[in-house]
Amino acid sequence: MGEVLVITSGKGGVGKTTATANIGTGLALMGKKIVMVDTDIGLRNLDVVMGLENRIVYDIVDVVQGNCRLKQALIKDKRFENMYLLPAAQTKDKTAVSEEQMKNLSDNLKTEFDYIVIDCPAGIEQGFKNAIAGAEKAVVVTTPEVSAVRDADRIVGLLESSGLREPKLIINRIRPQMVKKGDMMSMEDIIEILAVDLLGVVPDDESVVVSTNRGEPAVMDKASRAGQAFRNISQRITGEEIPLMNLEANSGWLEKIKRWVTKS
Amino acid sequence: MKEMLDTALSSENTILIQKTLRSGQSIKHSGNVVILGDVNPGAEVVAGGHVVVMGAVRGMVHAGAFGDENATVTAFCLNPIQLRICNYITRIPDGNHPEPTEPETARIINQGIVIENISLQGNRLF
Numbered sequence: 001m002g003e004v005l006v007i008t009s010g011k012g013g014v015g016k017t018t019a020t021a022n023i024g025t026g027l028a029l030m031g032k033k034i035v036m037v038d039t040d041i042g043l044r045n046l047d048v049v050m051g052l053e054n055r056i057v058y059d060i061v062d063v064v065q066g067n068c069r070l071k072q073a074l075i076k077d078k079r080f081e082n083m084y085l086l087p088a089a090q091t092k093d094k095t096a097v098s099e100e101q102m103k104n105l106s107d108n109l110k111t112e113f114d115y116i117v118i119d120c121p122a123g124i125e126q127g128f129k130n131a132i133a134g135a136e137k138a139v140v141v142t143t144p145e146v147s148a149v150r151d152a153d154r155i156v157g158l159l160e161s162s163g164l165r166e167p168k169l170i171i172n173r174i175r176p177q178m179v180k181k182g183d184m185m186s187m188e189d190i191i192e193i194l195a196v197d198l199l200g201v202v203p204d205d206e207s208v209v210v211s212t213n214r215g216e217p218a219v220m221d222k223a224s225r226a227g228q229a230f231r232n233i234s235q236r237i238t239g240e241e242i243p244l245m246n247l248e249a250n251s252g253w254l255e256k257i258k259r260w261v262t263k264s
Numbered sequence: 265m266k267e268m269l270d271t272a273l274s275s276e277n278t279i280l281i282q283k284t285l286r287s288g289q290s291i292k293h294s295g296n297v298v299i300l301g302d303v304n305p306g307a308e309v310v311a312g313g314h315v316v317v318m319g320a321v322r323g324m325v326h327a328g329a330f331g332d333e334n335a336t337v338t339a340f341c342l343n344p345i346q347l348r349i350c351n352y353i354t355r356i357p358d359g360n361h362p363e364p365t366e367p368e369t370a371r372i373i374n375q376g377i378v379i380e381n382i383s384l385q386g387n388r389l390f
Contacts, residue, residue, distance in 0.1 A: 091289070
């Protein structure tokens with residue numbers, strides 16, 4: 001029996017879709033059989049980030065309305081045999097599926113896959129309610145900004161009142177240099193406000209922009225710092241104990257020289 | 265080309281769309297569809313007959329959607345995410361490809377969708 005995980009945030013643009021793509025791919029890298037479900041009907045993105053846009057024939061709305069079988073709508077990834085995507089519809093809206101239908105869909109997928117990773121839309125309306133309807137665990141993504149943390153707090157409250165207790169937190173796009181100078185909220189500040197368990201911290205990384213535009217998640221890039229953070233997060237989801245990565249240490253020797261030069 | 269335009273023009277069931285179709289917008293029509301504008305990624309056109317786009321196709325176009333194997337898709341810049349004619353589906357190959365700079369037509373030839381360069385030079389119809 002698989003596990004249903006919803007990636008949510010409340011605020012838009014904090015990296016839900018990026019996190020979904022990377023966690024999904026990270027789990028697939030570990031050999032798990034996974035499916036990613038895009039519930040952002042009308043504003044779908046996960047297919048683009050995964051580079052699978054041109055393979056879509058049927059979508060989630062076709063499945064719940066019975067226009068096709070579930071298997072027909074699942075898109076097999078071009079890199080991993082054990083990874084699938086269930087895309088959202090683009091020409092419909094959030095009311096095209098109901099919470100009950102999402103619950104049934106999750107139950108069906110659970111029998112086939114180890115992990116079902118649901119990409120939630122921004123907001124707290126119907127789309128959010130649909131996304132969390134079938135979920136058993138929730139991951140809240142936030143960035144170190146007051147507005148994003150405020151929205152994340154609202155989401156944690158809503159998740160708890162709909163029975164999703166103990167959501168896990170991902171802090172995305174943190175910049176250690178700015179935190180050091182006191183210009184950015186630190187990990188500790190955010191955890192103190194939200195009071196939830198930390199699943200991982202992802203450093204701000206330009207390589208994410210490049211990989212997102214290319215349709216190849218950053219986890220597949222061995223050199224990417226954000227990719228490493230997402231690999232760690234994926235491992236923690238499977239229950240492994242992985243320590244938080246040291247955000248200060250830049251891995252490349254070139255970086256070390258650069259820092260040494262700028263210091264002197 | 266001439267044949268195609270003849271059949272397209274002789275059919276009365278043709279609609280003219282005078283705008284660019286943006287992501288999420290879709291046109292469904294039982295006959296031919298002519299678009300004066302672009303079809304952006306995420307937009308879709310489903311037509312029972314031919315589709316002519318006086319602009320760029322970057323979204324999804326389905327011509328002959330109700331079983332017409334002779335339907336064609338023509339555009340100034342034919343660069344769709346996915347192209348469907350009758351019950352054939354094709355997509356651009358993975359990787360980077362330059363956008364076409366000349367008008368092209370897609371049609372079914374030998375059970376596959378083929379895209380041909382069209383040139384109107386020396387073939388003026390009016």
